[in-house]
Amino acid sequence: MAYRAAPIKIAKHVSSLLKGRLLKEPPVWLPVVQSIPPGPSVIRSQNEEINVSGQTDIEKKLFSTHKTTNRQRYSQKHLRTPPPRPRAIVYPEDKLRKQFYKDHPFELARPKVLVENELGINRTDYSKLMLDGMHPSQIDGEAVIKYQLHLMTHENMTERQAYAKATAEFYEIRAQQEEEERKAKEKMNNALNNLQSKRKWTERGIYLEERALREGQIADAQF
Structure with a gap:
């Protein structure tokens, strides 16, 4: 070797x-x-005497003291600069929506109409709560909130007055909707009852016909 x-x-x-x-x-x-x-060793160790930074001794002292003062300055929590945060996006309807659904929590459980037309999602006219050609089922909580905001901005009503007017009209529309649903249900029940009564007479006719056939067969067997 x-x-x-x-x-x-x-x-x-x-x-x-x-x-x-x-x-x-x-x-x-x-x-x-x-x-x-x-x-x-093959791995060369760093020579501490060599000035790699290119700074003089005075500059090193100045920078070292500056770093310590900055560290001491920001060590206290109440002196730290707060991190930048985006501003909260707030709409005027948020407060009205919170109050309405607090008083009417079951409105959130109602099915919502998702038709994109002038009377559905893309509706922009809130001069009336229910426009001409609309069905009472199309009026939901969001329509009441937009109508209340319209009363506050265009008719100079207070929040309480606009809320009272909007909810009063809303209750009338809901009563109208419930009345229409009750009548439709009653009409459907009447139609079902008529069908059941007709079915009874049909079953009775079939029964009489079968009985007559059996009696005829017995009479033929006797002869």
């Missing part, structure tokens, strides 16, 4: 080889290694 000298002894080992005339010419790297000898 060949001799492997430590990195720091390479220059001395090559010099001894030259003196013993085992090497005819010195290597090109020998003067460099003699002037800048390698460390004891």
Whole structure:
């Protein structure tokens, strides 16, 4: 196995080889290694005396004191700059919506009409709670809230007055809707009862016909 000298002894080992005339010419790297000898390990350690930052001693002192003062300044919580936060997006309908659904929680359970027309989702005219051509089932809580806001902005009503007027009209529309649903249900029940009564007479006719056929068969068997 060949001799492997430590990195720091390479220059001395090559010099001894030259003196013993085992090497005819010195290597090109020998003067460099003699002037800048390698460390004891292949991994060179950082020299603390070398100024890598390029700052003078006075500049280092100034920057070090500046950092400590900043750290002390922001160490206290009440002096810290609060992080930037987006502003809350608030609409005037939010307060009205909160009050309405607090008084009418069951309106949230009603099915909502999702028809995109002038009387549905894209409705912009709230001069009246129920426009011409609308069905009472199309009036929901959001329509009442928009109508209340219209009364406050265009008719200069207070929030309480607009709420009282909007809810009063809303109750009338709901009563009208319930009356129509009651009549439709009653009409449907009457139609079902008529069908059931007709079915009874039909079943009775079939029964009489079958009985007559059986009696006829018995009479034929006797002859």
